[in-house]
Amino acid sequence: MAVFWIFTVPLIASSLGVVVAKNPITAAMSLVGAFFCLAGIYVLLTAHLVAFLQILVYAGAIMVLFLFVIMLLSLQDEVLGVSRLKVMQGVGAVGCIGVFAVVYRAILASGGRYMPQVDEGYGTVKAVGRLLFTQYLLPFEATSLLLLVAIVGAVVVAKQRI
């Protein structure tokens, strides 16, 4: 239980930091911290492969891409844009709390159950890899096509003239 709170409190704090940050670089760095804490939560859920992918792909690749774009754009203060009116922020907060209340009611209704014991190889690279290459082979291959399309699309959109 203590380990759960050790990861949860910084996770919520750093994800709030993403929302309140004025500077995009501050937001990106607190998002990196949130991803690391979330990887710890995944380890608690015995999802070791997904925890490593979280650090490698999210905190490594995707956030480096974000930081590169932020550095590349060399943003001045007037470009960053002023936030919406306080009234709109309040309305948005009320709506989000409403969504949270609905979800939280559903979670309470489901009731908290303690996790069952799982066998030795649960969530390891071997077990998840076997699942990906047998039952989920077609989605797995479709993912490679998706990434190819994303590469081509990114080059086409960002290139100055084709």
Place this chain on the structure above:
Amino acid sequence: MVPSNYYLALGAILFTIGLFGVVTKRNILIVFMCIELMLNAANLTFLTFARQGGNMAGHAIAFFVIAVAAAEAAVGLAIVIAIYRTRGTLHMDEVKVLRD
């Protein structure tokens, strides 16, 4: 041991924070980061239910979500660069050609 509804509540909190950012922030980059936060909340919920059910289907789904998020970030940031190059702004309310 932590009961499963703690993890589910944590996922709901993360999703709500991300949703709040998407609704209220007007900087395209920060809106993108909040979308990543919401995808991660969905991943956490998938992994919790996978752990509770004792099968690993949720892990495969989380893998696909991470791949989709990578593709989304690549294309989305390319669009951000294109918008900045043509309009010189990252403010979402000023990008409204299709709305007018």
